[in-house]
Amino acid sequence: MLRFLWCCFLGVMFAPALAAEKIESVRIWPSPDSTRVVFDVSGKAQYRLLSQNRQTVELEIANILSPSLGKMSGESELVKDIKVKKLPGNRGILLQVELTRAAREKAFTLPPSDRYGHRLVLDLADVQAEQAAATPPPPRSQRAGGRDIVIAIDAGHGGHDPGAVGPKGTYEKHVTMAVSEKLQALINKEPGFKAVLTRTSDYYIYPSKRPDLARNKQADLLVSVHADAVTNRKAHGASVWVLSLRRATTEVGRMLEQTEQHSELLGGVAEVIKDSANERYLAQTVLDLSMNHSMTTGFEVARRVLAEMGRVTHLHKKEPQAASLGVLKAPDIPSILVETGYISNPTEEQKLKSASHQQKLANAIFRALKQHFTDTPPADSWLAQRQGAAPVNRTTAQNTPARTATTTNPGSSANTARQQPASQQRPAPVIAGPRVATSAASGPAVHTVKRGETLSGLAKQYGLPMSVLRNHNKLKSDNIQVGQVLRIPN
Template sequence: MADAPGPAAPMSAPAAPLRRKMIAGGCALLLLPVVPRLAQAATILAVRTWPADEYTRVTLEMDTELKAEHFTLDHPHRLVVDIEGVRLSAAINDLVSKIRPNDPYIGTVRVGQNRPGVVRLVFDLKQDVAPQVFTLKPIGEYKYRLVLDLYPKVAQDPLMALLKDAENDPLAGILENLAQDSPTEAPIPSVEGQKLPPVARKQPDEDVAPPLPRATPGARPGRPILIALDPGHGGEDPGAIGKRGTREKDVVLQIAHRLKKLIDAQPNMRAYLTRDRDYFVPLNVRVQKARRVQADLFISIHADAWIKPSARGSSVWALSQHGATSAAARWLAKKENDADLIGGVNLGAHNAQVAKVLLDLSTGAQINDSIRVGTQVLNEIGKINQLHKNRIERAGFAVLKAPDIPSILIETAFISNPQEEQLLRTSAHQQRIANAVLSGIQDYFSAHPALARRA
């Protein structure tokens, strides 16, 4: 009789550790889908809102790039945004209190955990919107950002904004004729008629200076000379920041408002602001706005900064198509042209290619006219402030590339210099800058009336 089967032979020594490794590896595989899910929960660092007549921007800053989906609902109008990989937190709940009563687009917002790992934002809207939702990678002081731009379905027309600003003005009829005669094209959003932001150390009777006595010839029979004033930066993009915390975007907006008041007080001149409050405007849109209102001159207003606090003085810049005048000029132009990266532009927008083409069309004639007007403005500024250089400087600023409008960029002072930062904070010095720029504008059009507007 055959022997009964004996007990199983013991496992060999090398086989036992191998089996334990396989079991451990299997456990690890089972755990892998769970551990990363816990690790990927993002932290909302900050929530910011920028309401304006042109559009409202909502920004969520976070430590990790996230995916978001959105859709709109009618009756009533709502925007729904689902954000994946985030949990409810105090920062995201703070969005509710950030919505201002005067926001033209958002009435209220509701925040809730829609499902595990997904937070839902529901914006109750005051009107129908065309939303743009996109993400931005870290740059400068910012981490990852989720940006919600709420545009009106029908964009506002800058020419209509000019008419609104001139309701009680005898030149309103002229502006209305200009609006009727303008070429038909997609309107560029704009805002006008807002109150001057408060400025530090306001002095009595400084906001409006009397019109200067110099006569200014008309740009075209029956219409005023139109100056497009472009306060740099805004919204998400603060520009340069001084040692005392002075932000470039605030100072240049205040100067632009003062200059607009001076220009509007002249008998045959009017000013138009590319932004009149604290919100971001892409560089190419600033150019498009000036062209849409058929501006005779474009002036971008900034406050310079440098790595050393000793740098000081005002400067005026014109466009260069073939390289900057110095290494510092190249650095400055790159810093200003990076505004779109900092402020946040949806590069997937349908007009991105159109914008690039527009900004490559500048002509030699435009640059020559820009140098002429820039020289006049620089001479006047030199009477009230030290100049960084006694001549016009040139670099490839994107905002100066309107092909048919003389365009200059003014660096009013070095905000990185403690003494000049203090001057920029005072209403008295802001008014002196505005007066000087107006004098330069008038000198230009007095000497070159044919350049005011080519038929």
């Protein structure tokens, strides 16, 4: 009897707990190559993902009994319909997400956050869009007498990710988009420049995918736009971040491990080299050269952006900051991340929301980029060729590796290299084909001193005695300044 009662007691305790939840709303967040469907649930969903065929994705939820979806918002070309029905015997509900075409699905739950409660998330990767994105990029846009300088602008966050939220409810994703669009307009008005956006409206892209989009557009520079937030509401001002040497080195190592990427990096050269040890050496050389160029350029651009932003807003940090952030990970594309201000600061939130302040920020970033590329244009650019037949700054040109068209699809890389040798993609590659190695060995190498670097550290980094580095640069002491350019002997 006692045992029977105990069972009843347990039944009373657990049965309602398992069935009490319900779906409160459904939010659909589309992006060009995937769609996220978020089910807002009153408690943690106990679900099972059943993929029947690629056109319908089914989710069984055991602890929801009511076949209702609540309020629906958003729409996606990929999602045709969402149906819900009761499973027999009070076993819960079945969600059927009907798709217009094949997708790869992934489901997971998210615990409550400051903005949302329990969520069941269904991510649908659009297979067709992914394949389209992986096709080789078209040749660089050409003007008579040289190509455009391509700036990839990345408006931070988007879609289901609002970024930081200000005390008055301003979303970072809207500020970043507004500044990015203003910057894009300024760049596109400038002869010899072209701006591309990583996201063109309010959808989400994983931070780590954003550099791939920039690479696909053969960008000379990636500028990611953000706004900061901290709990201290007094914090205010802008800062600019660059890729950390540590992260860059890690990424170079990672790219080297992916041997299928070598032919992408090397373009036509990979076809000539049959020996894989040599190919690895060459890939390493190209990447190191590329990384050196990217980091020097990124730092230089960051300094100029800070100088210009300092004229229109308070600076939180006056020097570029190094970080290992999702979007700052490409060792081969000079990248900066601009924190336009603290959205968590009530006064700054007000400013970041205003179109006139957004325009001032965009103007400042634009002035800095224009100065940089006017001083050191890529040798095959229209700008360089307009300035005279020879590149303005020999050092920079030497250090600027000709980036070949790359693709993110490893399977097609060999074909890409075969069809489009590096030398045909650009009219005047600075470093083409097997000359890479010799240029690296004989060209003058320079190093722009970054924050925290010492002469002894740099000597170690380049494998040189400190005295050689000191004498080569005619230094009177071992003190070096941030931004100082050192010549590195061969």
